[in-house]
Amino acid sequence: MKKYYMWVIGCQMNLADANKVAARLEALGYVPTDSERDADVIVLNTCVVRQSAEDKAAGRISSLKSLKKQNPDLVIAVMGCLVGNKPSPKLRERFPHVDVFMPPANPEPLVEFLESRFHERVPEGVSPWEQSLKFQSLEEGGVPVSAYVPIVYGCSHACTYCIIPYRRGPERSRPADEIVREVEDLVAQGVREVTLLGQIVDRYGVDLRREDPSAPDLADLLRMVHDVKGLWRIRFLTSHPSYLDDRILEVVAGLPKVCEHIEVPVQSGDDVVLQNMKRGYTVDDYRRIVEKIRMMVPEASIVTDIIVGFPGETEEQFRHTYELMEELRLDVMHLARYSPRPGTVAARRMPDDVPEEEKWRRFRLLEDLQARISAEKNAGYLGKELVILVERKQKGRWMGRTRNYKLVFFSDDGNWRGKLARVKITWTGPWSMIGKVVGEVSPPA
Numbered sequence: 001m002k003k004y005y006m007w008v009i010g011c012q013m014n015l016a017d018a019n020k021v022a023a024r025l026e027a028l029g030y031v032p033t034d035s036e037r038d039a040d041v042i043v044l045n046t047c048v049v050r051q052s053a054e055d056k057a058a059g060r061i062s063s064l065k066s067l068k069k070q071n072p073d074l075v076i077a078v079m080g081c082l083v084g085n086k087p088s089p090k091l092r093e094r095f096p097h098v099d100v101f102m103p104p105a106n107p108e109p110l111v112e113f114l115e116s117r118f119h120e121r122v123p124e125g126v127s128p129w130e131q132s133l134k135f136q137s138l139e140e141g142g143v144p145v146s147a148y149v150p151i152v153y154g155c156s157h158a159c160t161y162c163i164i165p166y167r168r169g170p171e172r173s174r175p176a177d178e179i180v181r182e183v184e185d186l187v188a189q190g191v192r193e194v195t196l197l198g199q200i201v202d203r204y205g206v207d208l209r210r211e212d213p214s215a216p217d218l219a220d221l222l223r224m225v226h227d228v229k230g231l232w233r234i235r236f237l238t239s240h241p242s243y244l245d246d247r248i249l250e251v252v253a254g255l256p257k258v259c260e261h262i263e264v265p266v267q268s269g270d271d272v273v274l275q276n277m278k279r280g281y282t283v284d285d286y287r288r289i290v291e292k293i294r295m296m297v298p299e300a301s302i303v304t305d306i307i308v309g310f311p312g313e314t315e316e317q318f319r320h321t322y323e324l325m326e327e328l329r330l331d332v333m334h335l336a337r338y339s340p341r342p343g344t345v346a347a348r349r350m351p352d353d354v355p356e357e358e359k360w361r362r363f364r365l366l367e368d369l370q371a372r373i374s375a376e377k378n379a380g381y382l383g384k385e386l387v388i389l390v391e392r393k394q395k396g397r398w399m400g401r402t403r404n405y406k407l408v409f410f411s412d413d414g415n416w417r418g419k420l421a422r423v424k425i426t427w428t429g430p431w432s433m434i435g436k437v438v439g440e441v442s443p444p445a
């Protein structure tokens with residue numbers, strides 16, 4: 001039996017893309033393996049959002065040189081944002097041992113390569129959007145409980161620091177019926193929770209409505225996905241503050257399967273920096289959004305992203321970010337140190353003038369602040385009972401998340417994978433909680 005090995009870093013979109021490649025490979029007769037030495041085909045799904053991710057991807061590709069030398073029949077395929085929608089010819093020069101380069105979300109170059117080299121054929125009836133969860137099952141010891149479904153490909157926003165629009169192309173929403181079929185197919189494989197993905201997920205359908213004004217928006221789509229039987233939970237990310245409207249929040253507040261969890265990056269708490277980033281909103285706009293989420297969905301976890309050390313960011317401008325976070329007390333902060341990305345406006349026009357150690361200092365200050373806020377928030381759950389959807393066993397303990405995305409662990413001999421557990425919280429820390437299971441909760445109809 002021919003085998004494939006899959007390696008994925010970066011965003012959730014990459015995992016969904018990898019599962020799409022996996023489905024195509026399995027249709028060609030390949031099975032997953034967790035050892036690259038056993039593989040006939042190796043697929044590396046890459047990320048370049050920051051230099052560190054790009055270095056990791058490049059290192060991993062280079063590390064396969066010797067394997068390819070030992071086994072010239074080995075097929076090596078590289079996918080994702082390192083390749084981009086218009087692969088540069090330089091990639092081939094840089095990595096001559098790679099057989100196939102695939103743009104994000106598009107397994108066809110590999111399928112065509114295998115078909116022509118080995119005279120293999122993908123049988124009729126395999127949909128191009130199909131995901132196979134088999135390689136993830138191998139890693140997780142069972143079918144993943146939670147899966148990702150891209151609903152908007154690409155991005156047309158062009159924040160000055162961001163390379164994603166250059167690598168993933170302009171914003172394209174997928175037809176709603178295709179998304180619903182993909183979710184049904186994932187549920188049939190055992191999935192209970194889906195996260196709908198887009199770089200700016202709350203712009204879902206904007207492009208479709210240029211052709212057909214009656215095409216659904218995100219609120220409509222959430223209602224359609226909500227009707228999928230056997231699905232228990234729905235999340236969506238990433239929202240942009242300028243597009244997160246009342247219609248979406250009403251659906252989060254009203255539909256029982258849609259979880260109280262909003263990821264809405266602010267990036268900076270200073271108006272001048274936000275302008276230099278071309279984010280399209282002010283700090284006050286962001287405050288109003290947070291206020292509105294809390295009014296309409298009081299239980300909601302609010303997650304944000306922040307870049308520290310953006311070109312020209314002064315100590316005072318950083319202070320504004322710190323003070324905003326102190327004031328808003330959000331649930332999670334994803335922190336990044338600014339990394340100039342080739343081709344972006346910021347990299348071309350704005351000198352990367354905040355020293356590395358200063359970026360680290362700002363990063364750590366925010367990290368400490370968030371640890372304090374999250375610890376205080378989680379401490380409020382001590383002694384309370386929370387319902388979690390159990391995802392997998394991790395280091396001997398079951399792990400799952402609440403509807404509002406809090407991470408909870410518990411120990412028990414039973415098999416809790418894919419079940420809803422009621423857990424009484426006995427310990428809380430900033431990043432997770434521990435509890436004792438007190439019972440199983442019946443799933444939504």
Ligand code: SAH
Pocket residue numbers: 049050161162163164198199200238240265267305306307336337338339340341
């Ligand atoms: N589309 C989403 C996020 C995509 S990238 C949005 O609009 O927010 C995920 C995160 O990586 C971003 O939110 C940002 O905080 C960070 N990021 C993107 N480009 C970066 C860069 N050049 N340097 C550092 N962090 C960056």
